[in-house]
Amino acid sequence: xxxxxxxxxxxxxxxGGAALSLRAIARELGIVxxxxxxxxxxxxxxxxxxxxxxYNSLGDAAAAADETCERADxxxxxxxxxxxxxxxxxxxxxxxxLLYGSPVPxxxxxxxxxxxxxxxxxxxxxxxxxxxESAYDGPNPPVPPxxxxxxxxxxxxxxxRADDDLLARAILAWTALFGLVSFELFGQFAGGVHDHAxxxxxxxDRLALLIGLSGPANMSV
Amino acid sequence: xxxxxxxxxxxxxxxGGAALSLRAIARELGIVxxxxxxxxxxxxxxxxxxxxxxYNSLGDAAAAADETCERADxxxxxxxxxxxxxxxxxxxxxxxxLLYGSPVPxxxxxxxxxxxxxxxxxxxxxxxxxxxESAYDGPNPPVPPxxxxxxxxxxxxxxxRADDDLLARAILAWTALFGLVSFELFGQFAGGVHDHAxxxxxxxDRLALLIGLSGPANMSV
DNA sequence: CTGGCCTTGAGAGCACTGCTCACTAAAGTG
DNA sequence: CACTTTAGTGAGCAGTGCTCTCAAGGCCAG
Numbered sequence: 218x219x220x221x222x223x224x225x226x227x228x229x230x231x232x233g234g235a236a237l238s239l240r241a242i243a244r245e246l247g248i249v250x251x252x253x254x255x256x257x258x259x260x261x262x263x264x265x266x267x268x269x270x271x272y273n274s275l276g277d278a279a280a281a282a283d284e285t286c287e288r289a290d291x292x293x294x295x296x297x298x299x300x301x302x303x304x305x306x307x308x309x310x311x312x313x314x315l316l317y318g319s320p321v322p323x324x325x326x327x328x329x330x331x332x333x334x335x336x337x338x339x340x341x342x343x344x345x346x347x348x349x350e351s352a353y354d355g356p357n358p359p360v361p362p363x364x365x366x367x368x369x370x371x372x373x374x375x376x377x378r379a380d381d382d383l384l385a386r387a388i389l390a391w392t393a394l395f396g397l398v399s400f401e402l403f404g405q406f407a408g409g410v411h412d413h414a415x416x417x418x419x420x421x422d423r424l425a426l427l428i429g430l431s432g433p434a435n436m437s438v
Numbered sequence: 439x440x441x442x443x444x445x446x447x448x449x450x451x452x453x454g455g456a457a458l459s460l461r462a463i464a465r466e467l468g469i470v471x472x473x474x475x476x477x478x479x480x481x482x483x484x485x486x487x488x489x490x491x492x493y494n495s496l497g498d499a500a501a502a503a504d505e506t507c508e509r510a511d512x513x514x515x516x517x518x519x520x521x522x523x524x525x526x527x528x529x530x531x532x533x534x535x536l537l538y539g540s541p542v543p544x545x546x547x548x549x550x551x552x553x554x555x556x557x558x559x560x561x562x563x564x565x566x567x568x569x570x571e572s573a574y575d576g577p578n579p580p581v582p583p584x585x586x587x588x589x590x591x592x593x594x595x596x597x598x599r600a601d602d603d604l605l606a607r608a609i610l611a612w613t614a615l616f617g618l619v620s621f622e623l624f625g626q627f628a629g630g631v632h633d634h635a636x637x638x639x640x641x642x643d644r645l646a647l648l649i650g651l652s653g654p655a656n657m658s659v
Numbered sequence: 660c661t662g663g664c665c666t667t668g669a670g671a672g673c674a675c676t677g678c679t680c681a682c683t684a685a686a687g688t689g
Numbered sequence: 690c691a692c693t694t695t696a697g698t699g700a701g702c703a704g705t706g707c708t709c710t711c712a713a714g715g716c717c718a719g
Contacts, residue, residue: 235456319539358643363633396617412584422579
């Protein structure tokens with residue numbers, strides 16, 4: 218019964234992750250609660266499955282958006298992927314919260330099942346940065362040794378060639394991107410920002426500059 | 439009985455916000471569960487009180503860190519406040535999650551009681567930016583009209599005079615700061631970044647450059 | 660066609676949750 | 690002394706995850 222996951226997602230949407238209830242799903246299905254355990258080992262396992270699906274759904278959306286762009290149009294790809302991430306998040310806020318919000322109490326996602334699908338967007342963005350001849354000509358603060366070591370590990374783990382400064386700026390941009398989405402979804406922008414889409418798009422432009430995907434010259438309007 | 443809040447915070451620390459249980463607190467207090475309602479109107483109300491306290495605790499920490507700096511040392515103040523925010527967050531991760539993580543299912547914090555204490559850090563950072571003669575001389579993307587309108591509203595609401603570009607960069611830096619903390623606490627950096635403190639500090643340097651608190655010249659090592 | 664098996668589900672039960680209500684015992688107050 | 694407030698009890702309702710036993714129904718070999 219894949220219906221379980223469908224109804225679980227519906228329930229997720231209206232009341233959030235931590236309140237996911239097997240009994241409520243069973244009720245919706247016209248089934249007694251104990252019968253759920255024929256199909257789902259536990260509530261936590263169901264949660265893990267939903268997280269996997271959500272990561273893959275997000276990854277698919279990001280990859281699809283990337284595909285629509287010219288491979289050489291790095292700014293276009295960056296913005297397309299970023300916009301896809303935000304669009305996906307606003308379309309399924311509770312699933313986004315499941316992935317990037319505070320962890321569900323008493324539940325820890327098993328890393329061996331979530332880091333791989335969870336890295337898809339990151340890999341996409343990193344690959345994008347790596348393809349760039351960074352046009353960033355602004356200042357860079359000195360990189361302390363321990364940070365340098367971490368960057369070395371990341372460079373190796375991801376198989377990219379970007380130098381320390383570019384890599385650090387890419388991490389910052391990646392973090393800022395999700396920070397923007399999180400602030401929007403979790404209400405931190407409430408009252409201040411109204412046209413979230415436009416604001417996000419604008420900040421995406423700024424981040425593109427930070428990474429050096431675009432110079433001051435070729436800027437999207 | 440202020441013990442309730444103390445035990446609530448302990449419970450919060452070990453099992454997270456959504457699992458906050460009045461009965462468990464009562465048990466810890468050696469009291470029957472219904473007696474809790476003499477002191478606390480409801481679980482949600484207790485949650486709200488904890489959120490208020492947490493915002494104020496964070497605000498105090500940030501303000502105290504700010505006080506230790508020369509008023510004119512904007513980079514120092516920015517880094518002190520940023521570091522204080524992160525330190526507070528790693529010291530009380532569940533309280534941070536309560537404030538900046540995904541909302542607790544079935545619970546919405548009453549804005550009239552949380553936006554004021556929640557704005558303290560923001561106001562501090564904004565005031566900091568506003569005191570700066572921004573040394574940023576990098577490129578700025580064009581600001582679309584709707585974003586401009588939002589920025590106008592923010593400028594008025596916060597009572598600052600920063601121009602659109604500086605204000606937008608400040609918002610980006612503010613968002614990135616909390617994005618960094620959230621990624622660290624919620625495990626998104628797991629595997630890649632090990633010396634989180636050093637990494638955060640380094641990115642704080644980069645954000646200081648983005649805001650223009652420091653020029654390429656006067657950079658902290 | 661019959662016997663056995665395996666799947667699907669029912670229902671009871673345990674321990675937990677928030678919350679309400681009626682009630683009691685003590686302490687303070689006029 | 691009488692009255693009121695305070696603190697706390699214990700039962701009960703409706704919900705949760707999860708385990709257990711048991712009963713029908715479908716399917717397949719002999």
